[in-house]
Amino acid sequence: MTLTALLIYKGILVLAVFAITLLVATYSTYAERKIAAFLQDRIGPDRAGPFGILQPLADAVKMFMKEEMIPSVSNKTLFILGPSIAMLTACLTGVVIPWGSSLTINGTVYPLQITDLNIGILYLFGVISLGVYGIMIGGWSSNNKYSLLGGIRASSQMISYEVAMGLAIIALVMTTGTLSMKEIAAQQHGWHWNAFIQPLGCLIFIICAFAETNRAPFDLPECETELVGGYHTEYSSMKLGFFLFAEYINMFISSAVISTFYFGGYNMPFIGRFVHDPNVLAILGVVFLFMKISFFIFFFMWVRWTLPRFRYDQLMRLGWQILIPLSILNIVITGFVMYFNGSLN
Amino acid sequence: MQLTNRSKVVSKKEMTFVERMYLPAIFSGMMITFSHFFRKKPTIKYPEQTREFSGVFRGQHVLKRDENGAERCTACGLCAVACPAEAITMTAAERQPGEENLYREEKYAAKYEINMLRCIFCGDCEEACPKEAIFLTDRKVDTMYNRGALVFGKDILVESKENPIDLSKRQTPAVKEFKKDKHYQHNQTHDLNTRTEMSDKNPRPVQKKKL
Numbered sequence: 001m002t003l004t005a006l007l008i009y010k011g012i013l014v015l016a017v018f019a020i021t022l023l024v025a026t027y028s029t030y031a032e033r034k035i036a037a038f039l040q041d042r043i044g045p046d047r048a049g050p051f052g053i054l055q056p057l058a059d060a061v062k063m064f065m066k067e068e069m070i071p072s073v074s075n076k077t078l079f080i081l082g083p084s085i086a087m088l089t090a091c092l093t094g095v096v097i098p099w100g101s102s103l104t105i106n107g108t109v110y111p112l113q114i115t116d117l118n119i120g121i122l123y124l125f126g127v128i129s130l131g132v133y134g135i136m137i138g139g140w141s142s143n144n145k146y147s148l149l150g151g152i153r154a155s156s157q158m159i160s161y162e163v164a165m166g167l168a169i170i171a172l173v174m175t176t177g178t179l180s181m182k183e184i185a186a187q188q189h190g191w192h193w194n195a196f197i198q199p200l201g202c203l204i205f206i207i208c209a210f211a212e213t214n215r216a217p218f219d220l221p222e223c224e225t226e227l228v229g230g231y232h233t234e235y236s237s238m239k240l241g242f243f244l245f246a247e248y249i250n251m252f253i254s255s256a257v258i259s260t261f262y263f264g265g266y267n268m269p270f271i272g273r274f275v276h277d278p279n280v281l282a283i284l285g286v287v288f289l290f291m292k293i294s295f296f297i298f299f300f301m302w303v304r305w306t307l308p309r310f311r312y313d314q315l316m317r318l319g320w321q322i323l324i325p326l327s328i329l330n331i332v333i334t335g336f337v338m339y340f341n342g343s344l345n
Numbered sequence: 346m347q348l349t350n351r352s353k354v355v356s357k358k359e360m361t362f363v364e365r366m367y368l369p370a371i372f373s374g375m376m377i378t379f380s381h382f383f384r385k386k387p388t389i390k391y392p393e394q395t396r397e398f399s400g401v402f403r404g405q406h407v408l409k410r411d412e413n414g415a416e417r418c419t420a421c422g423l424c425a426v427a428c429p430a431e432a433i434t435m436t437a438a439e440r441q442p443g444e445e446n447l448y449r450e451e452k453y454a455a456k457y458e459i460n461m462l463r464c465i466f467c468g469d470c471e472e473a474c475p476k477e478a479i480f481l482t483d484r485k486v487d488t489m490y491n492r493g494a495l496v497f498g499k500d501i502l503v504e505s506k507e508n509p510i511d512l513s514k515r516q517t518p519a520v521k522e523f524k525k526d527k528h529y530q531h532n533q534t535h536d537l538n539t540r541t542e543m544s545d546k547n548p549r550p551v552q553k554k555k556l
Contacts, residue, residue, distance in 0.1 A: 035382075038381070038382045038386075039378045039379070039381050039382055040381065041381055041384055041386055041387065042386060042388060043386050043388045043390075046390070302375060302378065302379065303371075303375065305378060306371075306374050306375045306377075306378040307371060307374065
């Protein structure tokens with residue numbers, strides 16, 4: 001592939017991933033409302049278009065049309081920077097996720113991944129950690145005590161759960177032997193899903209993913225009953241929309257990461273027996289990945305509308321006293337098993 | 346006394362290890378919410394579907410006219426006295442010669458207002474009325490954009506001559522039977538819906554009195 005062709009291909013891929021990310025996030029808001037309604041024996045939005053399918057459009061129009069207010073006592077630069085960072089970091093994470101294996105057209109290989117960093121997991125963690133700055137800066141610059149409390153909660157929660165998340169991933173890296181997302185996905189062909197190799201790590205990772213995305217039962221930063229709106233109390237119009245949107249993008253990316261790390265990524269068991277064309281297989285892989293992602297997005301919402309919110313001390317206790325020791329235990333067990341398995345040599 | 350078998354004794358025992366793990370409880374909770382996912386939704390999509398009303402639904406009032414199209418109300422004020430919400434006000438006026446086809450008796454309500462924001466639709470006005478003039482109907486009161494518009498005057502309350510309001514659903518046989526026992530014996534002398542009898546043939550006790 002020439003450099004120009006490469007640039008064009010990557011450009012298209014980046015745009016496609018960006019567009020799909022936004023589309024999925026948009027319709028996640030619709031799905032959230034519908035699923036919430038169905039779990040509560042309601043119907044949910046059904047006025048805009050058939051089954052309310054145009055509801056996200058109406059919401060977006062509403063968000064853009066609303067009066068935009070910046071508190072006079074706030075730090076204006078940081079106030080605008082907050083949602084921008086939240087949105088930016090949310091969009092950045094899709095880069096290293098392998099959306100499929102690779103297409104081969106006329107002898108040229110087109111990988112369905114924007115870039116295969118050999119330290120993809122580290123990149124992912126770095127960007128996710130940056131995400132807390134958006135919330136923190138937004139909460140702090142609002143000059144509102146509720147926003148500040150929300151921001152503080154968000155940062156302490158994310159820092160706490162990032163530790164357990166990282167430790168859960170270390171056990172995964174021990175078994176897979178790589179930090180590249182592409183290789184992790186490729187290793188899980190057939191039934192070799194990491195969820196079966198690392199069940200405890202998988203559970204810890206999913207719990208931490210809930211905390212990292214600020215989703216219920218870990219949605220303390222925007223806890224309405226205590227903090228009015230949490231870190232986005234003072235936000236209005238599309239800046240509020242960006243905060244909410246970033247949450248849904250994060251949810252989408254988290255679902256993609258969970259699927260890729262533990263549930264086989266774009267692999268589907270037994271499909272190799274029926275389909276032999278590698279290109280068709282690659283496209284089917286994308287479909288399978290999105291099916292898994294959809295399931296996990298549903299799972300995120302399902303949990304949200306089932307469980308009540310944690311109390312702050314319970315949250316901290318779960319993070320530091322339970323999840324971190326468990327993930328360390330997981331690393332130790334993994335090490336022992338690998339040693340006696342002989343897979344260390 | 347035990348009414349149902351559903352009551353559970355609350356115990357504050359120490360939780361077992363499995364209970365402290367919470368995961369089984371979370372799982373069972375999620376199964377409960379998931380079972381609701383497929384349940385039939387009780388929602389009534391309002392403007393397209395409406396909930397079925399009872400036949401004796403008490404809605405917007407009507408001031409009836411008699412067989413000749415004259416207003417029955419004599420502005421006696423009993424409805425206003427009976428009204429627990431004090432929603433009814435009226436001004437009485439004397440019928441002038443030549444207005445016999447407009448008003449049934451010598452006195453009539455020049456102004457008759459019901460504040461629909463105050464009204465609790467109890468139906469006491471209907472019960473108090475000695476002239477069978479005011480009734481609650483199965484019509485809903487429309488929503489308005491301001492409070493003033495919800496004070497209904499005679500222009501809204503009095504039924505039109507062309508299409509009188511049907512009260513047959515509310516005037517069930519049981520209601521008619523009940524009305525026979527009312528103090529005002531005149532109530533049983535005529536049937537409001539069928540309009541068979543002329544009031545002149547059956548002069549009523551109230552009419553005999555000097556108003």
